Amino acid sequence: MSEQRQLLSDSAARLFQANAGWDEIDALGIADLLVPEDRGGSGADWDDACAVLQAAGHAQTPLPLAEAMLARKLLAETALEAPRSLLSIAANPVGKLARDARGWKFSGVVTSVPWGRDAAHVVTTVTSEGGPHVVVLAVADASVHKRTNLADEPRDDLRFDSTPALAAPASSREAQRLLDYAALARTAQIAGALQSALERSIGYALERKQFGRAIGQFQAVQQQLALFGAETAAATCASRSAAIAASAGDASFEIAAAKLRANQAIGVATATAHQVHGAIGFTREYALRQATQRLWSWRSEYGNDRYWSERLGRAVIERGADSFWGNLTDR
Numbered sequence: 001m002s003e004q005r006q007l008l009s010d011s012a013a014r015l016f017q018a019n020a021g022w023d024e025i026d027a028l029g030i031a032d033l034l035v036p037e038d039r040g041g042s043g044a045d046w047d048d049a050c051a052v053l054q055a056a057g058h059a060q061t062p063l064p065l066a067e068a069m070l071a072r073k074l075l076a077e078t079a080l081e082a083p084r085s086l087l088s089i090a091a092n093p094v095g096k097l098a099r100d101a102r103g104w105k106f107s108g109v110v111t112s113v114p115w116g117r118d119a120a121h122v123v124t125t126v127t128s129e130g131g132p133h134v135v136v137l138a139v140a141d142a143s144v145h146k147r148t149n150l151a152d153e154p155r156d157d158l159r160f161d162s163t164p165a166l167a168a169p170a171s172s173r174e175a176q177r178l179l180d181y182a183a184l185a186r187t188a189q190i191a192g193a194l195q196s197a198l199e200r201s202i203g204y205a206l207e208r209k210q211f212g213r214a215i216g217q218f219q220a221v222q223q224q225l226a227l228f229g230a231e232t233a234a235a236t237c238a239s240r241s242a243a244i245a246a247s248a249g250d251a252s253f254e255i256a257a258a259k260l261r262a263n264q265a266i267g268v269a270t271a272t273a274h275q276v277h278g279a280i281g282f283t284r285e286y287a288l289r290q291a292t293q294r295l296w297s298w299r300s301e302y303g304n305d306r307y308w309s310e311r312l313g314r315a316v317i318e319r320g321a322d323s324f325w326g327n328l329t330d331r
């Protein structure tokens with residue numbers, strides 16, 4: 001990680017650890033990291049953005065920061081104007097975008113929108129007139145069905161019926177593959193939350209005593225924590241590799257591999273964390289639960305294990321067995 005990126009990550013981490021609210025985070029331009037400089041943003045790349053999102057995941061920041069970053073980038077690309085307020089995204093819209101003499105209208109449903117009830121607008125992409133369009137929808141115009149994930153984070157369903165919308169054609173990779181880049185952002189958060197859970201587990205193992213000594217001195221516990229560390233490192237490396245690839249060009253293969261690898265790390269990591277902590281780890285007020293319940297929720301968001309396994313399998317089959325090793329090592 002470059003010195004500049006490390007400074008950015010450290011500054012963001014201090015802000016998140018201080019439990020800063022959305023207004024303070026937005027005022028510092030963090031949500032505009034991916035927005036080009038000529039549009040008023042920082043002009044940062046995905047490697048920078050994921051470093052910040054990893055810090056947010058480590059702190060379990062209860063805000064749709066990843067979604068806001070993507071939304072702001074899509075708005076900047078299309079020059080669509082939306083109030084500078086809390087934004088979220090909908091990666092899998094089901095509906096129809098149509099245009100009449102008075103403008104664009106959207107009818108359909110967007111499901112599991114992070115912080116949908118709290119956002120002013122939801123940004124999504126819909127295919128219309130032969131290509132992807134970025135669409136901006138006002139939450140106030142929707143019928144909201146409130147839902148939450150395991151970590152009690154809002155994941156709301158919004159229904160629109162011939163609702164006026166802002167829309168414009170878009171050609172960026174993020175607009176064409178919104179789910180992929182949402183998964184990339186979530187993978188960075190997963191890496192941060194895994195690191196947080198690992199640090200807490202190691203700390204607890206050094207403090208908790210059984211049979212006259214800290215449980216971290218028992219070889220069986222050390223072995224499990226070492227495996228936990230390996231899984232965390234693998235997820236972090238996969239996330240960073242995908243972020244670097246996304247900064248350079250098409251990263252669909254790397255994102256699929258990273259999200260799947262991060263998802264697989266969650267099972268081993270959270271099991272070990274709760275085994276080390278025992279019953280206290282499930283206490284609602286205890287910090288470990290804030291990380292592990294988010295991890296369990298994030299594992300299925302923006303593509304679960306099956307979805308990404310099938311994506312990777314199809315990509316390998318399409319390229320052919322003889323090309324697999326060359327394609328893999330070229331990356």
